[in-house]
Each structure stands twice: as structure tokens, then as C-alpha cells.
Amino acid sequence: MHPAPSVILFTVLSGAGFGLLGLLGLGPALGAAPSGGLAALLLWGLGYALAGAGLIASGFHLGRPERALRAFSQWRSSWLSREAWATVAALLASAPVALASILGRPLPVAAGLVSGLICLATVLVTAMIYAQLKTVPRWHHWTVPALFAGFALTGGAILAGFGPFAALPALALGALMILAFRIGDGRFAAAGSTLATATGLGPAAGGGLRSFAPPHTGSNYLMREMIHVVGRRHARRLRRIAVLAGAVLPALILAALPAGILATALAAILHLAGALAQRWLFFAEAEHVVGLYYGAR
Amino acid sequence: MTSLPPPPAKKLGLVIDLDTCVGCQACVTACKGWNDQGHGAPLSDQDARGADPSGTFLNRVHSYEVTPPDAAARIVHFPRSCLHCDNAPCVTVCPTGASYKRAADGIVLVNEDACIGCGLCAWACPYGARELDAAAGVMKKCTLCVDRIDNATLAEQDRVPACVRTCPTGARHFGDLADPESAVSRLVAERGGYELMPEQGTRPTNRYLPPRPRDRIDDEAPLAPLLDIRPAGLAGWLDRVLGRL
Amino acid sequence: MSFQEPELDRSPRVSDEVRKTTCYMCACRCGIDVHLKSGRVSYIEGNRDHPVNKGVLCAKGASGIRQVTAPSRLKAPLRRVGPRGSGAFEEISWDEALGLAVQWLGPLRARAPEKLAFFTGRDQSQSFTSLWAQAFGTPNYAAHGGFCSVNMAAAGIYTLGGSFWEFGQPDWDRTRLFILFGVAEDHDSNPIKIGIGKLKARGARIIGVNPIRTGYNAVADDWFAITPGTDGLLILALIHELLAAGRIDLDYLARWTNAPCLVDETEGEEKGLLLRDDLGRPLVIDKATGEPAPYDRQGLRPDLGATWKGCRTVFQHLAERYLAPEYAPEAVAERCGIAAARIRALAGLIARTAFDEPLVIDQPWTDFRGERHAAMIGRPVSFHAMRGISAHSNGFQTARALHLLQILIGSVEVPGGFRFKPPYPKPAHAHPVPHSYFMPGRPLDGPHLGFPQGPEHLALKLDDQSPARIDKGFTWENPLSAHGLMQMVIPNAHAGDPYRIDTLMLYMANMSWNSSMNTGAVMEMLTARDEAGDYTIPRIIYSDAYASEMVAYADLVLPDTTYLERHDCISLLDRPISDPDHAADAIRWPVVTAERGAHAGVRPFQSVLVDLAGRLGLPGFVTAEGRPRYADYADYITGHERRPGVGPLIGFRGDGSQTGRGAPNPDQIARYIANGGFFTADVPAEARFFKPWNRAYQDWAVTMGFYDQPQPYLFQIYCEPMRRFQLAAEGYHERQPPEHLRARIRATMDPLPIWYPPFGDAAAAGYPLHALTQRPMAMYHSWGSQNEWLRQIHGHNPLYLPTAVWQAEGFRDGDWARVTSPSGSITVPVAHMAALNDHTVWTWNAIGKRKGTWALAPDAPEATKGFLLNHLIHELLPERGDGLRWSNADPITGQAAWFDLRVRVERAAPPGESEPAFPPIDFRGLQ
Ligand SMILES: Nc1nc2c(c(=O)[nH]1)N[C@H]1C(S)=C(S)[C@@H](COP(=O)(O)OP(=O)(O)OC[C@H]3O[C@@H](n4cnc5c(=O)[nH]c(N)nc54)[C@H](O)[C@@H]3O)O[C@H]1N2
Ligand SMILES: Nc1nc2c(c(=O)[nH]1)N[C@H]1C(S)=C(S)[C@@H](COP(=O)(O)OP(=O)(O)OC[C@H]3O[C@@H](n4cnc5c(=O)[nH]c(N)nc54)[C@H](O)[C@@H]3O)O[C@H]1N2
Ligand code: SF4
Ligand code: SF4
Ligand code: SF4
Ligand code: SF4
Ligand code: SF4
Numbered sequence A: 001m002h003p004a005p006s007v008i009l010f011t012v013l014s015g016a017g018f019g020l021l022g023l024l025g026l027g028p029a030l031g032a033a034p035s036g037g038l039a040a041l042l043l044w045g046l047g048y049a050l051a052g053a054g055l056i057a058s059g060f061h062l063g064r065p066e067r068a069l070r071a072f073s074q075w076r077s078s079w080l081s082r083e084a085w086a087t088v089a090a091l092l093a094s095a096p097v098a099l100a101s102i103l104g105r106p107l108p109v110a111a112g113l114v115s116g117l118i119c120l121a122t123v124l125v126t127a128m129i130y131a132q133l134k135t136v137p138r139w140h141h142w143t144v145p146a147l148f149a150g151f152a153l154t155g156g157a158i159l160a161g162f163g164p165f166a167a168l169p170a171l172a173l174g175a176l177m178i179l180a181f182r183i184g185d186g187r188f189a190a191a192g193s194t195l196a197t198a199t200g201l202g203p204a205a206g207g208g209l210r211s212f213a214p215p216h217t218g219s220n221y222l223m224r225e226m227i228h229v230v231g232r233r234h235a236r237r238l239r240r241i242a243v244l245a246g247a248v249l250p251a252l253i254l255a256a257l258p259a260g261i262l263a264t265a266l267a268a269i270l271h272l273a274g275a276l277a278q279r280w281l282f283f284a285e286a287e288h289v290v291g292l293y294y295g296a297r
Numbered sequence B: 001m002t003s004l005p006p007p008p009a010k011k012l013g014l015v016i017d018l019d020t021c022v023g024c025q026a027c028v029t030a031c032k033g034w035n036d037q038g039h040g041a042p043l044s045d046q047d048a049r050g051a052d053p054s055g056t057f058l059n060r061v062h063s064y065e066v067t068p069p070d071a072a073a074r075i076v077h078f079p080r081s082c083l084h085c086d087n088a089p090c091v092t093v094c095p096t097g098a099s100y101k102r103a104a105d106g107i108v109l110v111n112e113d114a115c116i117g118c119g120l121c122a123w124a125c126p127y128g129a130r131e132l133d134a135a136a137g138v139m140k141k142c143t144l145c146v147d148r149i150d151n152a153t154l155a156e157q158d159r160v161p162a163c164v165r166t167c168p169t170g171a172r173h174f175g176d177l178a179d180p181e182s183a184v185s186r187l188v189a190e191r192g193g194y195e196l197m198p199e200q201g202t203r204p205t206n207r208y209l210p211p212r213p214r215d216r217i218d219d220e221a222p223l224a225p226l227l228d229i230r231p232a233g234l235a236g237w238l239d240r241v242l243g244r245l
Numbered sequence C: 001m002s003f004q005e006p007e008l009d010r011s012p013r014v015s016d017e018v019r020k021t022t023c024y025m026c027a028c029r030c031g032i033d034v035h036l037k038s039g040r041v042s043y044i045e046g047n048r049d050h051p052v053n054k055g056v057l058c059a060k061g062a063s064g065i066r067q068v069t070a071p072s073r074l075k076a077p078l079r080r081v082g083p084r085g086s087g088a089f090e091e092i093s094w095d096e097a098l099g100l101a102v103q104w105l106g107p108l109r110a111r112a113p114e115k116l117a118f119f120t121g122r123d124q125s126q127s128f129t130s131l132w133a134q135a136f137g138t139p140n141y142a143a144h145g146g147f148c149s150v151n152m153a154a155a156g157i158y159t160l161g162g163s164f165w166e167f168g169q170p171d172w173d174r175t176r177l178f179i180l181f182g183v184a185e186d187h188d189s190n191p192i193k194i195g196i197g198k199l200k201a202r203g204a205r206i207i208g209v210n211p212i213r214t215g216y217n218a219v220a221d222d223w224f225a226i227t228p229g230t231d232g233l234l235i236l237a238l239i240h241e242l243l244a245a246g247r248i249d250l251d252y253l254a255r256w257t258n259a260p261c262l263v264d265e266t267e268g269e270e271k272g273l274l275l276r277d278d279l280g281r282p283l284v285i286d287k288a289t290g291e292p293a294p295y296d297r298q299g300l301r302p303d304l305g306a307t308w309k310g311c312r313t314v315f316q317h318l319a320e321r322y323l324a325p326e327y328a329p330e331a332v333a334e335r336c337g338i339a340a341a342r343i344r345a346l347a348g349l350i351a352r353t354a355f356d357e358p359l360v361i362d363q364p365w366t367d368f369r370g371e372r373h374a375a376m377i378g379r380p381v382s383f384h385a386m387r388g389i390s391a392h393s394n395g396f397q398t399a400r401a402l403h404l405l406q407i408l409i410g411s412v413e414v415p416g417g418f419r420f421k422p423p424y425p426k427p428a429h430a431h432p433v434p435h436s437y438f439m440p441g442r443p444l445d446g447p448h449l450g451f452p453q454g455p456e457h458l459a460l461k462l463d464d465q466s467p468a469r470i471d472k473g474f475t476w477e478n479p480l481s482a483h484g485l486m487q488m489v490i491p492n493a494h495a496g497d498p499y500r501i502d503t504l505m506l507y508m509a510n511m512s513w514n515s516s517m518n519t520g521a522v523m524e525m526l527t528a529r530d531e532a533g534d535y536t537i538p539r540i541i542y543s544d545a546y547a548s549e550m551v552a553y554a555d556l557v558l559p560d561t562t563y564l565e566r567h568d569c570i571s572l573l574d575r576p577i578s579d580p581d582h583a584a585d586a587i588r589w590p591v592v593t594a595e596r597g598a599h600a601g602v603r604p605f606q607s608v609l610v611d612l613a614g615r616l617g618l619p620g621f622v623t624a625e626g627r628p629r630y631a632d633y634a635d636y637i638t639g640h641e642r643r644p645g646v647g648p649l650i651g652f653r654g655d656g657s658q659t660g661r662g663a664p665n666p667d668q669i670a671r672y673i674a675n676g677g678f679f680t681a682d683v684p685a686e687a688r689f690f691k692p693w694n695r696a697y698q699d700w701a702v703t704m705g706f707y708d709q710p711q712p713y714l715f716q717i718y719c720e721p722m723r724r725f726q727l728a729a730e731g732y733h734e735r736q737p738p739e740h741l742r743a744r745i746r747a748t749m750d751p752l753p754i755w756y757p758p759f760g761d762a763a764a765a766g767y768p769l770h771a772l773t774q775r776p777m778a779m780y781h782s783w784g785s786q787n788e789w790l791r792q793i794h795g796h797n798p799l800y801l802p803t804a805v806w807q808a809e810g811f812r813d814g815d816w817a818r819v820t821s822p823s824g825s826i827t828v829p830v831a832h833m834a835a836l837n838d839h840t841v842w843t844w845n846a847i848g849k850r851k852g853t854w855a856l857a858p859d860a861p862e863a864t865k866g867f868l869l870n871h872l873i874h875e876l877l878p879e880r881g882d883g884l885r886w887s888n889a890d891p892i893t894g895q896a897a898w899f900d901l902r903v904r905v906e907r908a909a910p911p912g913e914s915e916p917a918f919p920p921i922d923f924r925g926l927q
């Protein structure tokens, strides 16, 4: 799939944003001391900013962004529509919790619990947009929501200033990434779609079947959007960067350095860089079955 | 909501005969021509006279090469457009309700006025049947020529999709695949019509008829010579041949 | 909330108005329904009622709208202001343009009319353009047939009285076995596709004989991956098998062909000609009497096996030749690349289909000898062939061999076989002979093109026997060049051989690019200057509708309209659009007007010719008082009479009720428009088969005006005119060939079909591969690339390599190769294809474009990755060390041997662009 900057930024930023909002909401329930005043303003503000930036980025992916409101209509069937609702719900539910804590009058723990869970659910719903697609076998797997959740929790925990505690989700995320890369590599083959099933020319072919000539020598939307070939070496390097920067290094930093703004900032920047690498790969390495028709694979 | 309707009583679709398609691309431009001026936004082209021309087409014709282990290689021309799936994932993923499947006849359409151009339906379609138009910003797909097939302003025989009407070899057939007595259903039954990517669970309406077996000339018996011409000579041959007249 | 399906308008009005005319993107000439919205073309679809396409359209026809809106269209007459080839022009008015043309052409006509060479491309008005040239008085006229398919056309006319080309078609509704030789697309595009569809629907068998297995050959049930240039061998081996088994149609041969005719075997100037009676009628032996009788005597039963005074029948000659072991399948298999067993199997299939299940139509008919037949017996095997056979230097004889095969199994003009489209059949001797006698200020002595019956009809000047025509058509080098030799015009004019010309006038032929051999050299010839610094071809006038490569080389450009903006006439005097059961013709008419804003505008070129003819006072185009006879082409179409009562169109003549013959009817075009743009006349049921011998057909043809009296004839298995040229080469004619051509004429002008290796093979050492082009179904030569839809389909063209070459050279996807022929080298992208003859490479024809043309961006893939094979093809064969340059053409017809090309292929580092790359043409002044 085409690693479009709009969707990469959208998923990374909104994931981190809702992770942060979610953990800020859940924090008290988890036993973290709620921050207040300026710190709260900055933290909640950052969460909203990230989620908002992600949303704005996602707008760039739309052909007709001015009609975006219509996306609320199909929540009963569409994960994308559900995501719209979830986003609004998360932003709305977090608002009083945020406001209250900024004003130094924290709401009952239950309120944060609810808003936090909605935020994390939002991330899962976003993941489901991808995980639901049978056409992209690499995505059509539980590891996708797990990864999205992992990133949200790790990013959220780092940004929320959980300090060394954030190393835990980070390490889990690292393991998950490695697992997801592994599993992902076999998904397309396991899904069973081949040029033979795509064309039905399998039985007749017996031997070889390949794309002889594309329908057009010119390019088209499908080829740009769904067919992206990543060099193996390039992919391996980026995978390493994703795991190291996105999980291992932040965990080390958070565990090793004294908790504080410096460690948090360093870990956060590394994590976001890793997340971007992972997300680029998430799209670029995902093969759509339509590529079969074009002989891509 | 754009959940799928219950299985329609009528399932309009195409049957494409891969034994007959010569890959002439007539259906490709006929489709472009009709839909450029018909239902919804025109099918735009970008960089139309430049280095990388690229435009929206609702029907494209591929060529595949089949190399059986024990026979000559061959080319199969393969048109590809929307299959109007029963279990259309493109419909259920759509957040706006723009993408829908008609309850009456199973045609899968996009309501372009409601489409936000998110592209998710194209991602959900295994067959590459949807293309986001770069000028209009909305999703385009084969409409099964919904503005032709019941068009009261057209002569009865013209109420077929543009691609079917134009196909010079008659490799494209249109009809109701839910009706086992329809011409298309009978073709499918006789010729072993099949679905594309059944493993995707989309339950397409369209069917493809497989190429017939090829290259069986070797099974033909040679002719028996009238006589051994060397001893008989031309005169002997003439006698035998003309004796039959 | 529950989902509401949106309201759809399922019955939108498609358009304000439909106007029915004829498509133009190829010579198929389908009927189209042009939809208009607010006066503009909005949609084009096929005309269901039209005899050619019955509603279907091809990819080009369905995107015709883009042909009309193309920004590459010319807008005004142009006068060259920069050097030739630069593309620098100024727009001028029509008055200036026509004034200039008259200023150039008028003195030529008065002084030396041969100094105008007027050649046209795939001109669909040849009966008109040739008449114009004839009236002008120049012998130098032809259309593109010489480089196109004259082998096929001439072999068909000389043998059958009609050819595959456009003059006949398989009996699609009845044939059970269809064998296709060397066709990718052909002129009859939609009828062939419709026909193949019919065969497929019935499950009839299709066999493709072609080195490449795409398109029609991809759907063929069996594929014969023949090595290029060897079809003649394959066909003669099939004939060998059929003869050896006695599986031939003796009755058919005896009745309808010259097989029973007696061949003179006495030494001397008549040797090898047919014995004739005092009236010149060929003689056969009547079985009843054992005595000679003219072939057409009432009630005659010709004897195939007769010998009379030492003279044997054609049948015996042919049996002797083809039963020889050299034509046995084993003997040819290796050269053809086809196993002997497969050739045998095919012969068996042909024989069984033809003879074991005869097709009978209960339709009595009467033949020309007066015999009444109770039914029409068919042989449901049919063939079609085109340039794969035609475009080789042995193409004429190969096409003759194929016709012989058809005749031997009795499958021409019978149910299930190959059938003629009226006004065909028409044998060679009923066609004109070539005319080339010119005099200042006078029209030519007759039509330029025709079918020589012997050396006396060659276009040689009476005084010094030098070629009368600039293309050396109808000379000893190519005696039967029935369509001229378009490919030789520029080289000969440049060389001043046989003489210098002054003005080259071209019409819709892209001669500086895809329609020339050796394109780079042709561009140099067009710009070459003599010692005085003048162009060696002093003046070039060109009519095109678009900014093509050729436009850049013209001094005066006369911009044409497109097909939707003019009158045209698809006439039976030309290449017919009839089918075997109907005579048909059609028109084009201006369904929209050509708007050209502030520019001088475009004019239909035919109307411009009518105008010029008036200004030049050409006979036939002016009244007795010297005033223009026709206002424009439409006026010519309705007013012109070829013979009294016979004009360009057969429909609505006289008072509108007459068909075929009748006085000119000023309302004719209006009547055609009202009738959907075309007219058809049914062939009577009794006249539908056996047309050359069928009284009902012959009589009907006379009433239609195809000819003035019945003219039944025999199929010419034995081609006497060819023998006359051989006799000359043997010394028996007052006209004698030059010494260096004697042996070749004797060898190649064999009156019975032969095979010889294509001339390109002589230079094959070091060039192991055959290189071919194919027409893409979705492109028309150079001119589809300006179409924004079509160029997305074919924006560039790889060279396809067979598996053996691909693997041996270690090619990978995306690679490039250097391709070298004896005359040049190109570097181009390659791709792999397994469904390909092992010794053949190929690419799509005419995709490559010169930078700056067709209003495409300079970095358009057509120019950066696309390429022409033409750079590798020379109009002359490589030097042989005999001091002569032999042309790369069929020695009989002069047909350009495009497909004789031999090459070698090596991997090459990808250059930035396909090579050779030419400097861009700067057409900016035009836009
Ligand atoms: N779409 C489209 N239609 C066209 C045209 C066009 O440009 N585009 N051009 C028109 C014109 S001008 C013409 S002349 C006709 C030509 O129509 P075709 O005769 O179909 O011409 P080509 O495309 O040159 O195809 C020649 C075929 O012969 C095969 N061939 C080459 N050498 C041999 C051989 O030795 N033996 C055999 N058996 N096969 C061989 C090639 O593989 C190829 O398939 O098409 C007309 N129709
Ligand atoms: N390598 C290779 N070369 C070949 C062949 C091959 O098989 N292989 N085939 C040969 C054959 S058979 C042929 S017929 C030739 C074809 O070669 P050409 O006859 O040169 O074919 P086109 O490229 O169609 O060029 C026709 C010109 O007519 C112009 N034109 C189009 N419409 C109109 C109109 O309405 N009015 C006027 N006045 N002009 C118009 C176009 O713009 C174009 O410039 O190519 C030959 N060249
Ligand atoms: S083919 Fe694709 S676009 Fe058409 S209904 Fe099926 S899934 Fe949807
Ligand atoms: S692109 Fe349009 S039709 Fe497709 S899912 Fe998005 S809103 Fe629905
Ligand atoms: S049915 Fe209509 S929209 Fe669909 S491919 Fe055919 S022409 Fe195009
Ligand atoms: S029009 Fe018919 S024959 Fe041509 S590509 Fe389309 S389906 Fe195939
Ligand atoms: S075959 Fe195509 S281009 Fe040729 S006349 Fe017919 S529709 Fe037009």
C-alpha cells in the first residue's frame, strides 16, 4: 500500500494523542498521581494537539474533506464511521476530565476511567479500519489492533510522564513488533490469494501463469495506491529502526536515566521516530491482493 | 445504513468469456465514453498529454501468459471491472453510505454526492474495481450502466451496458444471474463459469467463462495416401484420383 | 435511521440529437451514432443497423470524440518559414494557400505534369484522388497499397478475382474450420471480430498460423507458431498431403477453374500459355467427346486428366509439381518450425471438415454453361490472411499458394467457405491495365493503376523503355505492382531516378516517420539540398489534420477537417464495405462544424482538391465554359458519373428510387443521411454463392452497374500473365527485361505457386532473429497517440523476446537491448514472451513518436521509451557485391517486405531514451 504521509501522520499522531489522553484519564485509576495546573494543561493540551493534528492530517487523505461529517452516518457497519464517533466521543469524554484536572478539581476516578477507556478504544477502532481488510492479508490479523494499542500505550505512557513505568509497555511493544513483522511476512501466502485464484486461470495453467502485459502502459489510481514495492534491505533497516527507536531505546532511556523532562522528551522523540518508521513499513510492506492482477508478487 | 441488503431476488451482472475475448480494448473505451458523460462525474485524465498520463477507467483489460508444462504457451486476455459482489466489502466499509448495493437488482453503486473520497472501499475491494477520480475526488466504479439498462429513452435492445453493446466478439454477456433460466446462467452452467478469488468471500455476481482447451491438433489423424506414388507414378495417381470422379 | 437508496435517474436522455455517419479511424468504416449535446459531440456508439459493424465499435471508434477535440489538430493553412523539418511555420489564409498551390501546380501541368507526384496514404477516396491525378495528367499517383498489402490484393485478383484483403470474407455463419494466416487486426476489424465471436459461440474450430500468439491468435484453438516467411512451404505441404490422399474437389476444379485448361507445350513464344481457340477462349477437353472445346461451352464437362497433342492440363502440371517429395511435410517441417506430424494432422482436419460433412443449402441455381444445379454444396473450411503473408518478398506467391489450397478443396464462393463482397468478384482481366502515358496540359491516357496482362502493359516510356513512374511501378523490377510503390517515392525523387520531380503532394501519409522504411534516411532525403543549395525535392505540399511528423517537412500544409466535419463517400468504385449478401456503400457528412476560433480554419481536403481542379481547369472538373463543375466534394459525390448512370454512390439514384444505375440525384446525400448514412442492396438469394459462375449473380451485377455485361470466368490456378513475363525473360517478347533481371523474372514469375526464401534471409548470417511488428487493436498507426484515452493503453512499446533469447542473454524485467539489423541499430526496452516463435522478436507498430509532435509533451513516453522498428528496415537490400542495389520488396508486386527483417539482440545499458533519438520538432508556432 502506498505509504501516504497523511495516513502515516494521522495514525501515528492520533495514536499517540489518544494514548496520552487515555492514560491521562486512566492515570488515577492506575494509581498515578494526577497532575494539575500548568503541567495538566500542557499534558492534556499535548494530547488534544496530537489527536487534533492526526485528524487534520487524515483530512488530507480525503478527496472531498468538506463532506467529512457524512462519515458519521454508517456506524452500524463501517469501522471508519465508528472511528469518527469514537474520536468525537473520546475528545468529548476527555474534556471534562481534562478541564477538571487543569482547574485542580479532579473528577472522580471513574470519570477518567471511562474517558480513558474510550480513548484507547478509539485507537483500537482505528486499527480495525485496517485489520478488517481481507484484501490486505498482512493487516487482517489481531496483531494490528495489538500494535496500535501498543503504540498508543507506550507513546501515552512516555508522554504522560510515567517514567520508568513506561518502559514496560515499550518493551512489550518491541516484542509485539518483532512478532508482527514475522507473522506479517507469511500472511499473504497464508491468505491463499494468488494470480491463479485472481484470474481463475490456475487449472488451465498447470505450469506457469504470469502477467504478460498490463492493461495500460499509463499508471492509475490502483497502482499508485495499492502497489508499492519496498526493497528488502531498506525494509530490514527500517524494521530495526522501528524496534530500536520505537521501543528498545526509549525503554532503556526511561529505565536508565532519571525520570524527568529530559528522559521523557528524549524517549518520546525516539519513540515517535520509531513509530513513524513502523507506520511507513505498516503501509509500504502491506500488499493488497489487487497487486496480483498487475503481476506485483 | 450501508449494511448489505438481503440477497436480492435479481442479480444483474456480467459473464465474460475468456475463450473469446481478443483483448481489443473496445469495452474499455466504450465504458470510458459512456461514463464520461453519463452517471456521475466525468472520468478525468491527468497529465493527459504528458509523461505519465493517468486517468480513471472502470474497466481494464489485462493480458496473462499461461505456460502449461506440456503444451505451447498462450496469452489470455482478461477484462476486469466490478463484479457486483453479494457480500461486497466495499459497501460495508464505507463510512458515509455513499457505497451501496441496490436491493432490487444487486448493483453496487457509489452515491457520489455523499462520497468523501476516503478510498477505503477501494482498499476493501480485492478486484481493483474502484478508482478514485483525481479531479472529482470521489470514488468511481462500474455502475453496470445503471443509466442504460432500464433507460426508457433507449431502444429495448440498447438497454445493455455500453461495454456489452460494443464488444465486437460478443465476449461480454449481461443478464440476471439469479435466474437459472437466464441466458447468462445457462452459459455459466454449460461452460463452467467461475468466480474470481472465491477465498475472499465476496461472492461475486459476475462470472468468467474459462478458455476452452487448446492445441489438440495432434489428436487429428493424418490422411491415408491413395497409393504409393513412387512406383505408380503420376499416371497411376491420376488414374486413381480421376477414377473417383 | 435506515438507509435510503438515493433516487437515481435511470432514464436520462442520452443526448439532444443523434447523427449517423461513418467512423474513420481505420479502413473498416463502421457506422456510428454521434450523440450531440448543445451542438457538441458528447458520445459515439456503433450504429446497430449498419452492415459493417451492426452496432459494435472498436476501441478507436469508441474514443473518436478525442480525435475531434485533440489539441494536436491543425487550425489554418501553413507556409514553412524555417528550414524543412524544423516545424517553423506561419499561418496563412486559404486564399494565399490555394493561390500558392495553383502557382506551383499550374505551370507544371502545362509543362511537365509528371513532375507532380501525388501519393496518398490510407485515403478513403482513392477513386476520386486518382481521378484528380489522372485529370492533372501526371503518371505519378498511387495510394499506400504498395507498402501495405498489394501482394495479398494482387494475388487474390489474379487468382480468384477478389482477395481476402477487403474484397471477401469467410462465411462466418456457416464455416466450421477457420484458418487464419498472419493477421493481427486487419482492415475488416469489426467484421472479423464479430465473425470470430460467431465461430466461438458455435464452437467452430479456429486455427492461428502466426509466429505470435496474441489477439485473434490467442483465442485460436490451435496455434501454428510458424517461422516468418515460410507459410508458402507450409501451405504447399498441405497441398501435397491433400493431393497424395486424393482429398480434393475434382468436380469444382473441373467446372470452375482453369485446372482442365491445356497448357501449350510446344517450344516457342507460346510455350506455357494456355491453348485457345480463334476467339481467344481457353480450351479444355470435353469428356463427352474427347475433343477440345472452349471452356464456357454450354453443357461442357471438362476433363482434368486429358492430354491433347502432347499438351497436358493445368491439373496435371500442378499435381506433378506438388506431389514431388520436396513438398512433403518432412521436407518443410524444419524450415517452417512446425513438426511434420502437425502438418499432416492439419491436412487431415481440413479434408475431413471439407468433405465428410458437406454443407447443403437448398437453393437451386444456374451456372454460366447453362447447367441447373439443385442445391448449393458447401465446403465449410475458410481462410483469411493478411500482412503476415503479404509483407514478405515471397508474399505474392505465398498468397497464390493459399488461394490454390482454397480452390483445391473447393471452398471459394461456396457455403461455409470464402465469399466475395460485391462488386467483387472481378477478375484481373476485367480490371483496367496501368496507364502512364502523359503529355503536357493533357490528362493521363487512363487510370494509373491496374493489372498488367503481360509486358506490353508495363509503365515504361515508349522511347527509351525507362520507367514512366517515379516509383518505378510496373517495371521489370516489379511487373505486377498493382498499387504502386509508395515506399520508393521519396528515395527515387531524392535520387532523381528515374527523373527529377518538382512537387511532391502527399495526403494523410506520415512518410517522415512510421510509414517509411529507413526513417532517419528519409528525413535526410526530405531535407537534402543540391549543389545550388535548393532542396532536391523542391516542393512538398501536404494535407494532414494533425501536427504529425510529416507536417514538419512540408512547404505548404493544407489542414484537413476531421471525419465528423466533412463529406466523404465510401464508394463501390473504391474499396467496398459490402458483405457477401449485400452491396453497400456509405457517406460521411458534417455532423459538427469545425470551429477554429481566430484561425483561418480547416477545409475538407477533397473539397480543396475540387477547388484546385476548378482553378487549374482540370478536365472533368470544369464545364465546357471552363467554370468549376462542382461546388465541393459533396457536389462531386452526387454529380460525378464514372459511366453514364454509374456514380460514386449506388443508392437513391435518379428520382431516388433507382439503385446501382440512374441519373445523378441532387437529393442523394440527404437521402443517405435520412437512411442512417449508408445504403444496402440485397444480393438475390439465388445469386449469393458461386458468384463468378452464377447467372443470377452475373445478371444482378449488370443491373447494379458493376459491369455492363455478364463476365463469368475461371479461377486462375495457372496465372498466364505471369507466364508472359517469363516468356519475355526467355527472350520471347518485343519488350525485354534488363539482363540483370532476366533470371529473377524467370524464377519468380512462375505461373504456378512456388516458394522461395524471403530475400532478407540472404543476409541472415549474424542476424538469427526475425523481427516483426503488429498493429495494436486499440491504435491506428501513428495517429492514435494523440488520443488521450488510447495513449494510456499504448504509451510505449517493449520489444518482446522469446524465452530462448530471454534466457540465453540473461535478460531481466526492465532491461534494454541493442537491436541490430544489416542496416542499422536501435536501443530499446525489452520484455519476455513465451507464446512466441523461438526465432522471432516483435513490437507494436507505430507507437514511437518524434518529440514535439502530436501536441504531446517532449518527455512523453512515446518519445522517450517508444520506438519504431522502421529504423532497422531499409528500402534496399544489403549490398551483394554485384554492384546493384535490389529493393527490399516482392519482385512481382513491389510490396515492401517489412517482415523480412532480420536482427540480432544484445543486452545494453539503459540509455536515457530509446535510440536513435531525433531532435524535437518545434511546432510552437502552430499552437
Ligand atoms: N487497430 C488497427 N487496425 C488496423 C491498422 C492499425 O494501425 N490499427 N492498420 C490497418 C492497415 S493499414 C493494415 S495494412 C492492416 C494490417 O493488418 P494485419 O495484417 O493484421 O497487419 P499486422 O498488424 O502488421 O499483422 C501482421 C501479422 O502477421 C504476423 N506475421 C508476420 N510475419 C508472418 C509470417 O511470415 N507468417 C505468418 N503466418 N504470420 C506472420 C504478425 O505476427 C502479425 O500478427 O490493418 C489495418 N487495421
Ligand atoms: N515497421 C512497420 N512499418 C509499417 C508497417 C508495418 O507493419 N511495420 N505497416 C505499413 C503500412 S501497411 C501502412 S498502411 C503504413 C501506414 O502509415 P501511414 O499511412 O503513414 O499511417 P498513419 O500514421 O496513420 O499516417 C496517416 C497520417 O494521416 C493523418 N490523418 C489522420 N486523419 C486525417 C484526416 O482526416 N485527413 C488528413 N488529411 N490526414 C489525416 C494522420 O495525422 C497521419 O499523419 O505504415 C507502414 N509502416
Ligand atoms: S468487485 Fe469490488 S467494488 Fe465491486 S462489489 Fe465486489 S468488492 Fe465491491
Ligand atoms: S471513497 Fe466514498 S464510497 Fe468509498 S468508502 Fe469512502 S466515502 Fe465510501
Ligand atoms: S457495465 Fe458499464 S460501467 Fe460497467 S464496465 Fe461495462 S460499460 Fe463500464
Ligand atoms: S470488447 Fe470484448 S473482446 Fe474486446 S477486450 Fe473487451 S471483452 Fe475482450
Ligand atoms: S474498426 Fe474501429 S476504427 Fe475502424 S471504422 Fe470501425 S470503429 Fe472505426
Ligand SMILES: [Mo]
Pocket: C144, C147, C148, C149
Ligand atoms: Mo496498411
